[in-house]
Amino acid sequence: MKESILITGCSSGIGRYCAEQLHKAGYNVVASCRRHEDVEALRQQGLNCVQLDLDDTTSIHQGLQECLAITRGRLDVLFNNAAYGQPGALEDLPTDALRQQFETNLFGWHELTQAVIPIMLQQGSGKIVQNSSVLGLVAMKYRGAYNASKFALEGYTDTLRLELDDTPVHISLIEPGPIESHFRANAKSKFEQHIDLNASRHQTSYRKTLERLGKSSPSSKFTLPPEAVLKPLLNILDSQRPKPRYYVTQPTYIFGFLRRLLPTRKLDMLLSKST
Template identity: 60%
Template structure:
């Protein structure tokens, strides 16, 4: 029987390429996007796409009902991917900017996952895959809101894995480092909305960051295309025993090693160079 997988954040980048890749691999894919025009575009490309705004509980629950109706309650997989990055020093970030970050990157994921778990339990099988980040286990300056949301995802996922032990549902984390996508462009929009550059002691740092975010392509030599997530996602969905964590890109592997081996203050010196 064809297995159905719901993928969030499919308008571009990782969600977009993974939704198409899963469809080519024979999965019945339900893609989702926040904007109606993106939903229409993906439907025109041959994917079944629904509208789902992770910052809106009603939108999430409406989408889950659409999933239940489409699948007859037979949803197998969920790839929690939709997210964005809110740049800015923590002392400059309005609390509302942090709330917005968590609504999309964390609370929305919780609401969606909580709503689909009963379907997976009823069906006797299920896979939940969380697209986290290297910034889910190490922190970089000026990325505090995003760091916090991804640290929360990691702790939440580890807890859920313990609570799902003995059930037919497996849960995994994918931890990418730099990936080529629209992430920088979306982060730039959030940056302009929340940060007053001229009134910050970090103005010069912000100007440098602004230049990087405005660049069409990443200057990080270790950046991989969004397609780098396909293989770990497929493994997490199909392996008899999915991995707990899939680390993608050299910086993620390097930082995981540093986190394990280095004293905290030495690790701080390493991380300070990547601000």
């Protein structure tokens, strides 16, 4: 049996695909999902799966303990992946919606990571992989909550890497651009939950946003299947000293380069045209 790995956010998209493929490859995978029905669906496929809701402290620790029972107390890799995007202009965003975004996309990750670190230190090895985003490198309009959570994750992870530099625990970021998933459908639901379109000066742009989020076809010609994220994840698993960062999709490479090259106002001009 290969290394044990806990993957969060496996109900669909990147998490589910990576869990399925790593399981087929012989890794001791423990997938996790927030909803009971998704847990049962993966179990019926033959995967180990636990219920873990990143918005719930009790669920986080209970899910981790169930994972460790499956892996006999060892955890070689944690792949923090579960996240969603809250659309809407920051001026229209209720503070509670921003809190919810950070609860799922950062605070829950911290609580799980904090619980895993002592296990990895005690066993003398481990890897923590954070699934970030191109929007952790550059910002785009109407994605402020998600931008903020991913920018925070980037700083959090850089700090964690420095603090664990003298240990056998390795920290890596994967930074994808557009990937095929249910991300847009979930974002549309969150928009409708928290944003009053008719009361906003951004009505015209919001209607375009809702049209984009409602499409089933890829949102960009650069959109890649979740296999694109599996590739760097496998590189991390196979490496004795994984890299701090792995770019995925052409937009990440482009904007990562332009962020270093262009003055802020020039970069703003480009980003303001992005949708």
